[in-house]
Amino acid sequence: DAGVTQSPTHLIKTRGQQVTLRCSPKSGHDTVSWYQQALGQGPQFIFQYYEEEERQRGNFPDRFSGHQFPNYSSELNVNALLLGDSALYLCASSETGAREQFFGPGTRLTVL
């Protein structure tokens, strides 16, 4: 049973560019959440998708947007990249109504 998968593993971009990160949830899970983890910090919640809609959003600017597809996979898009967007981006999935979330290995984004 495959767990949560994310791609790519690493990404290097320059300021002002746009980036798309991808996530496939654990089998049987229909809810996907995204988190940003800066170096040496705990993950910060970006948003959560369920039934292809954004259900909950953290304190992140509109430059951060997402999408969920009918197969429950998800994308995170970040526009107009800033140096401060450099972080590990974690995707987590869960079953409907469940509070525990299962995390993928993350995508390391470096903005130069």
Next chain:
Amino acid sequence: GDSVTQMEGPVTLSEEAFLTINCTYTATGYPSLFWYVQYPGEGLQLLLKATKADDKGSNKGFEATYRKETTSFHLEKGSVQVSDSAVYFCALGGSAGGTSYGKLTFGQGTILTVHP
């Protein structure tokens, strides 16, 4: 809003020593509590959980008890191993119907290093 505070680290122990990592929280309603572990270069793995007051979560020798009266969820292990070296995160899942439902709020993490 919801918040989680973990004891400041890093924590350095010798193998077979007793481990305690303190975690306290602030939340409305009846949150769920979790401990996640992150090994170098990896994502987060769920270590244990508790969904209501006085529940004890346990896994791989680690334990934590949900104490509503002290708003705490301290992580303990009786005898640590070198392989336990990692970063440990305490997390809170918001109550159903609350504004934080559906998201996890994390503490800042505690780095644990275990020496042979």
